[in-house]
Amino acid sequence: MPSPAVALPERRARRLSGVPRAIQPGQSRRRRMARNPLTWLTAAFFPFCVFLLWQVYLSYRKTISQSIGNYTEQHGGTRSMPTVYQFNEALWRCTKLALVTLLIGVVVFLLLDRLRPTTWVLKAVALFWGGAVAVYFAANANDWVASRLTVDDSDPMGSVRAAIYVAPFVEEAAKASVLFLLAILVRYRIVSVMQSVALAGFSAVGFAVTEDIVYYIRTYLYGSMVYGQDANQALHEIYVSRGLQTWWGHPLFTTFTAIGMAVAIRARSKLVRVLAPVAGFLFAACAHMAFNGSQLAGGSESLIFIIGGALMLMLLFRYVVYIRAEARQIRARLDDFVMTGWLLPRDPVVYSGFFRRAKLLIAATLRGPRVLIATVCMMRHMTELAYLRASVTRGVMDDAALLRGRELLDDIALLRPRALYETEGLPVKPENWTWQNIRGWFGRRWRALPRPRRRSFAPPTGDSVPAGEPLRWGE
Numbered sequence: 084m085p086s087p088a089v090a091l092p093e094r095r096a097r098r099l100s101g102v103p104r105a106i107q108p109g110q111s112r113r114r115r116m117a118r119n120p121l122t123w124l125t126a127a128f129f130p131f132c133v134f135l136l137w138q139v140y141l142s143y144r145k146t147i148s149q150s151i152g153n154y155t156e157q158h159g160g161t162r163s164m165p166t167v168y169q170f171n172e173a174l175w176r177c178t179k180l181a182l183v184t185l186l187i188g189v190v191v192f193l194l195l196d197r198l199r200p201t202t203w204v205l206k207a208v209a210l211f212w213g214g215a216v217a218v219y220f221a222a223n224a225n226d227w228v229a230s231r232l233t234v235d236d237s238d239p240m241g242s243v244r245a246a247i248y249v250a251p252f253v254e255e256a257a258k259a260s261v262l263f264l265l266a267i268l269v270r271y272r273i274v275s276v277m278q279s280v281a282l283a284g285f286s287a288v289g290f291a292v293t294e295d296i297v298y299y300i301r302t303y304l305y306g307s308m309v310y311g312q313d314a315n316q317a318l319h320e321i322y323v324s325r326g327l328q329t330w331w332g333h334p335l336f337t338t339f340t341a342i343g344m345a346v347a348i349r350a351r352s353k354l355v356r357v358l359a360p361v362a363g364f365l366f367a368a369c370a371h372m373a374f375n376g377s378q379l380a381g382g383s384e385s386l387i388f389i390i391g392g393a394l395m396l397m398l399l400f401r402y403v404v405y406i407r408a409e410a411r412q413i414r415a416r417l418d419d420f421v422m423t424g425w426l427l428p429r430d431p432v433v434y435s436g437f438f439r440r441a442k443l444l445i446a447a448t449l450r451g452p453r454v455l456i457a458t459v460c461m462m463r464h465m466t467e468l469a470y471l472r473a474s475v476t477r478g479v480m481d482d483a484a485l486l487r488g489r490e491l492l493d494d495i496a497l498l499r500p501r502a503l504y505e506t507e508g509l510p511v512k513p514e515n516w517t518w519q520n521i522r523g524w525f526g527r528r529w530r531a532l533p534r535p536r537r538r539s540f541a542p543p544t545g546d547s548v549p550a551g552e553p554l555r556w557g558e
Contacts, residue, residue: 442506
């Protein structure tokens with residue numbers, strides 16, 4: 084164990100490079116998490132998001148109810164406002180529709196974040212940030228700016244000007260702020276473009292779902308409270324338009340900021356680190372502005388859907404190029420450790436191929452949880468080691484990365500006897516998986532199941548007359 088005089092400079096070097104602290108001998112995982120300030124920040128973050136969602140609920144319940152009351156009073160002569168029960172019923176119905184959009188977005192960005200996936204905690208933080216913090220900030224900022232751009236209450240163009248010229252900048256800044264926050268706190272965990280894109284996508288999907296719920300509630304309650312309108316038909320139309328056809332809008336725009344931030348993290352030049360995120364943010368805001376302007380100008384939804392689909396396909400092709408480039412980088416950087424004798428010659432080939440990694444995971448799953456956990460840890464350590472070496476070669480990290488590299492190599496050596504690390508000649512199905520063994524295994528489990536016990540009755544008595552039988556004459 085290093086002395087305090089030696090450990091202090093090492094700890095400072097790790098902190099400046101963003102490298103995790105060294106694990107103290109005999110220190111449990113629970114104790115390490117308890118001493119980590121990020122654990123307590125994360126624990127306080129989710130209740131804070133719930134509080135902000137409650138504030139958003141109260142704010143929109145008041146504004147939507149008042150706007151419906153004003154509309155019914157002007158057009159019908161009688162002021163009609165939804166009750167709290169009606170608003171909550173509409174909220175529950177609209178939330179179930181918005182969950183479809185949430186499921187689509189989460190699945191898409193989970194599939195993109197496969198090479199070196201971020202932790203589930205970071206994904207949850209990004210999702211809740213977009214659904215709670217970004218929505219709360221954007222709603223208050225948009226309302227304040229719209230009030231400054233409106234001449235009076237009768238000016239109908241104030242909200243239009245705010246939606247085109249203000250909302251794109253405010254909303255993109257609110258959604259992308261979590262990327263910059265995570266880059267400051269845990270920049271060691273965000274090392275590739277796909278990680279930045281995935282986190283930006285989770286934040287944007289959370290923002291889009293909460294925003295869709297607000298639009299759904301407003302449309303449904305207007306249709307319910309105003310005479311002569313079909314609320315279900317209006318809700319179905321806006322759900323198809325926003326939840327299915329144009330759900331990609333917010334994730335697409337935030338992706339541009341994520342790409343700029345990823346370029347800045349991996350760059351050595353200070354000028355690139357400053358200009359790349361700014362350029363990505365401005366491009367995202369301009370694309371968002373064009374999207375809002377086309378919708379408010381009465382653009383065809385089919386045309387918007389076609390343009391958005393084409394952009395998504397172009398970005399998907401670009402992401403495939405990114406993934407292939409990342410795979411080549413992993414192989415090249417692991418080759419450095421092969422030349423020094425720290426890794427096996429086949430390790431760069433195995434851990435840089437997507438199909439080989441998938442084969443290892445499937446084969447490890449069929450061999451039990453112990454093998455699966457060791458294989459997953461081995462795969463993560465190999466990928467982290469490759470990106471760590473890439474940061475050193477680019478000059479982004481200093482000697483603190485070498486200390487972390489030694490720790491990863493030691494962990495790989497300990498995991499190798501239990502994990503699967505070679506795909507050549509590896510059968511996906513274990514060799515002992517034969518029909519006889521499977522049938523015998525199920526037979527043993529079946530015989531081990533508890534059986535109901537047969538009831539035992541008392542032995543018969545010595546009387547010749549059964550119980551309850553009437554006596555005969557003369558007995």
